[in-house]
Amino acid sequence: MKLGKPERMIINGRRLDGRGLYELRPIKMKVGVLKNADGSSYLEWGGNKILCAVHGPRELHPKHLARPDKAILRCIYSMATFSVKERKKPGPDRRSIELSKVIREALENVVFLHLFPQTVIDVYIKVLQSDGGTRCASIVAASLALADAGIPMKDLVAACAAGKVDGQIVLDLFEIEDNYGEADLPVAIVPKTGEIVLLQMDGNMTREEFEKALELAISGALKVYELQKKALYEKYGASYETKR
Ligand code: UDP
Numbered sequence: 001m002k003l004g005k006p007e008r009m010i011i012n013g014r015r016l017d018g019r020g021l022y023e024l025r026p027i028k029m030k031v032g033v034l035k036n037a038d039g040s041s042y043l044e045w046g047g048n049k050i051l052c053a054v055h056g057p058r059e060l061h062p063k064h065l066a067r068p069d070k071a072i073l074r075c076i077y078s079m080a081t082f083s084v085k086e087r088k089k090p091g092p093d094r095r096s097i098e099l100s101k102v103i104r105e106a107l108e109n110v111v112f113l114h115l116f117p118q119t120v121i122d123v124y125i126k127v128l129q130s131d132g133g134t135r136c137a138s139i140v141a142a143s144l145a146l147a148d149a150g151i152p153m154k155d156l157v158a159a160c161a162a163g164k165v166d167g168q169i170v171l172d173l174f175e176i177e178d179n180y181g182e183a184d185l186p187v188a189i190v191p192k193t194g195e196i197v198l199l200q201m202d203g204n205m206t207r208e209e210f211e212k213a214l215e216l217a218i219s220g221a222l223k224v225y226e227l228q229k230k231a232l233y234e235k236y237g238a239s240y241e242t243k244r
Pocket residue numbers: 084085088095130131132133134135136175178186
């Protein structure tokens with residue numbers, strides 16, 4: 001069930017959830033939350049609640065899918081049936097297949113897959129509660145869980161969306177803005193190299209608006225990156241930097 005479109009989503013420079021135009025939602029993250037996974041993370045980003053588990057590198061079945069030169073990365077994004085207002089039908093649908101693919105493609109840019117030929121690294125992302133922006137939140141949670149599994153990477157992937165709501169460029173859209181705004185621009189970056197590893201756009205913006213939204217999304221992702229590093233420091237302390 002979608003809530004109806006509000007008449008206005010920005011009133012006196014404030015959004016419906018009380019934020020300013022360029023403000024992120026509150027974010028909390030933690031690594032090492034599941035004892036049976038090689039690496040794991042839990043992320044709360046506004047109303048999103050996401051759990052991520054990483055297994056591997058491990059032997060791949062069926063064997064013919066294995067690559068002689070590198071590991072394969074498998075990402076499975078799924079929403080719990082109770083994660084949305086109307087019961088989500090279990091099992092993959094077009095949207096979750098697309099999200100699994102774009103999340104994998106973003107992460108493949110940082111993981112040193114060539115170090116683990118013939119193996120698979122599995123990344124399971126479970127959205128327990130969703131409130132807009134779950135693809136960015138999933139990328140953030142997944143790169144934390146990969147780091148927690150000790151998998152060598154050139155950097156974490158950080159992500160954030162920006163977009164256009166009521167004619168204004170805003171940072172980090174939540175569900176109502178995502179559903180009824182004019183545009184949503186999720187972006188993921190590799191902060192150390194400046195690479196953009198995910199860039200999608202839903203809706204329409206002028207070129208100038210696009211450029212402003214892109215810059216804003218990158219600035220949001222850099223703030224998220226600081227929180228990711230903090231979450232790793234909280235578990236690993238100084239050993240995090242030296243291990244890399
Ligand atoms: N959503 C939903 N039911 C669905 C799929 C999505 O209620 O079956 C909501 C959910 O809150 C999601 C938002 O719509 O976060 C926006 O979905 P979108 O496909 O734009 O992906 P996201 O913004 O989560 O990356």
